[in-house]
Amino acid sequence: MKVEVYAVLKEYFEKEFTLQRSFDDIHSLRSFLISENPQAEKLLNISRFAVDNEFVDNNYSLKENDHISIMPPSSGG
Known part of the structure; x- marks a missing residue:
């Protein structure tokens, strides 16, 4: 499973990484990522996840x- 993070999440994780374990759903993946980097919890909880370029x-x-x-959410000018 290939994971790619954007914006400020790159401060907590590599921009792209591969996970060798399986996850049932997005919720379990998010929980795993939080356990790997608890400092990213708030940001992960408000981020959107997409699979093969479609939000899920x-x-x-x-x-x-x-x-x-x-x-993660973004703001622009």
Whole structure:
């Protein structure tokens, strides 16, 4: 499973990384990432997750070869 993070999340995780373990859904992936880096919890809890470039909800069932993008809220001018 390939994971890519954006914006400020790159301060907590590598921009792209591969996870060798399986996760049932987005919720379990988010929980794992929080356990790996508790300092990112607040940000992960408000971030949107996309699988293969489509936003998904917390109950989305993950597959082994999914490409997950995690995008925190952003502001611009």
